[in-house]
Amino acid sequence: MAHHHHHHAAAASSEWEHKCGSLAAELTAGRDVAKQLQLILSFIPPPSSVHHYSSSFPSSSSVAAEQATTREVLVQKILASYENALSMLSTTPRMMPAQHHHHDPNRDHHDLGSGHDDGDIGTVVTMMSKSSPPGTRSGSPGSEDSDSGHDLFKDTTSSRKRKSIIPRWTHQVRVGPGMGLEGPLDDGFSWRKYGQKDILGAKYPRGYYRCTLRNVQGCLATKQVQRSDDDSTVFEITYRGRHTCTQSPPPNNTAPPPSEPAMPAADDRQHEQLLLNFRRGLNVVGVTDDGSEFDYSPPTSTYAGGSLFFPPPQATTAAMTSFAPPCSSVYHHSFSGGAASSSRSNDNIKIISYGREQSTTAAAAPPVDFPFGNMDHLFDDPTTFTFDNNAGFFS
């Protein structure tokens, strides 16, 4: 770039804005393509289950499984990068240098069966608010950021604090009396504590947790756990950001008490609930135009974050639901004309993604919120979903 660069011209601001828009569009497009790739990959059976045509190799099954895992993880990482980049873009112009660090394919294992007797845990309040997350910086602890000038954005002329679109919500959780159970209540995700702070005026310190897969999959979800001042059996847990990683929920223990009718506060809450319901192993049944049904087999216990692809009512391009590995084959459904092509699914089902529909073209309409319709009642008896292809929502 030997061109002469202008100084800080006032006009640069709008130019910058414009470039940001292009950037966002580009990133969105990239993310969308990555999702498609993820989908496509899910349709390609892992080498193990492939009919061995003339495989002269021993082809141990473990290797195959590892490959599948690896490629899935890779796509997941790409997706996470896009998501994170987008979220960074949506906060402050300031940002950190990219951090591409190559990590070994680390095996992630989370201790699910921590033998926690969850006992009496009641989720009480749900609250939404837009946040002003200071640090959406990507995970890598400042390792190699030292050199290159990242004061590019320091100028902050525009100082347009875009409101963060990072979701933030709070649960109040009460632990039963007499339980030694403390802060780290098992909410189905594995967290890693990265800090603790004494909060002014608070009796108990606040714990800071982040998703354990942050460095592996770039998942930026965090939570804070604050013990209530007066009632020491109540914990206020503030979640920040949705999980973009893939995690398995714990096999729900015995005696999940009559689940609360879960007030349908906001979208994100509904998304959470949807995930929870999926995780509990409900059946999902889709209905096509011609009335035939296709059954998403019970997702036993595995699930992967992400978003379902559902088309807006008048979608012209084919969108699809996707439930992906570890199924050897998955249901694939095109909702565009109602023409359904569905393949078989075996045991486990993962949700690749959920939450928002994304069009394939960058210039197309902005993401459409997932059409949940009125599924509140389903929360009471979350055993079966039916997706009405015509109506475009679960019923």
Next chain:
DNA sequence: GTTATTTGACCCGC
């Protein structure tokens, strides 16, 4: 060996 937690330092916005 590995990964998680603890804990004071550090950063950043107010």
Next chain:
DNA sequence: GCGGGTCAAATAAC
């Protein structure tokens, strides 16, 4: 400067 949030070195746990 203050306070909340995060980092990272030391330490603990595995």
